Amino acid sequence: MYTMKWKKSDLHQYVNAKEYVDTIIIPLIPFQLSNDSVLEKDAFQREVLVAFSYELEKELTGRVLLTPNYNYLKSSHKDQEIVRINSWIDDIEQQPFNHIFYVTFDSTWKKNEQGMRGTLLWLPGVSDGTLQSNEMHSIIRSNVEQVSELIRSYWKD
Structure with missing residues (x-):
């Protein structure tokens, strides 16, 4: 088996095996510099979500x-972001993907998920810690196991 991230070698493998790759995962990551009080928390959540996404991709x-x-x-309006996301999906749907999953710690997407083409997987955020700690690795691993089981349930349908 091979991993498939957005890099040249993996995309070469994808093109040669696309009939087997039917699921896409899109990490949704907020960004802002306007509020100093949440910069570190937001940056940490980004680090954790990226690590989670890599581990989830590896698991599947x-x-x-x-x-x-x-x-x-x-601070952007989610309805505007949904238009932008759906333009990504327009392009993605040119390939044979049957399942589209978004992963995020941002709970504000839940109120707008009906406009998204795909399945939103909201994870409770981790506000503090160290990415290298055993505890954080355990949290990420536990979430990967649960989410990968959920994604596999979609494959059975």
């Missing part, structure tokens, strides 16, 4: 392609 190797992160301003 062979059937999943991990896109580049979808970055957006935290």
Whole structure:
């Protein structure tokens, strides 16, 4: 099996095996510099979500392609972001993907998920810690196991 992240060698493998890769994962990551009080928390959550996404892709190797992160301003209106996300999906749907999953710690997407083409997987955020700690690795691993089981349930349908 091989991993499929958004890099040249992985995309070469994807093109040669796309009939087996039917699922895409899009990490949704907020960004803002306007509020100093949450900069570190937001940066830490980004680090954790990226690590989680890589681990999830590795767990589901062979059937999943991990896109580049979808970055957006935290203060932006979600209805505008949904238009932008759906333009990504228009392009993605040119390939044979049957399942589209968004992963995020940002709970504000839940109120707008009906406009998204795909399945939103909201994870409770981690506000503090160290990415290298055993505890954080354990949290990420536990979330990967639960989410990968959920994604596999979609494959059975």
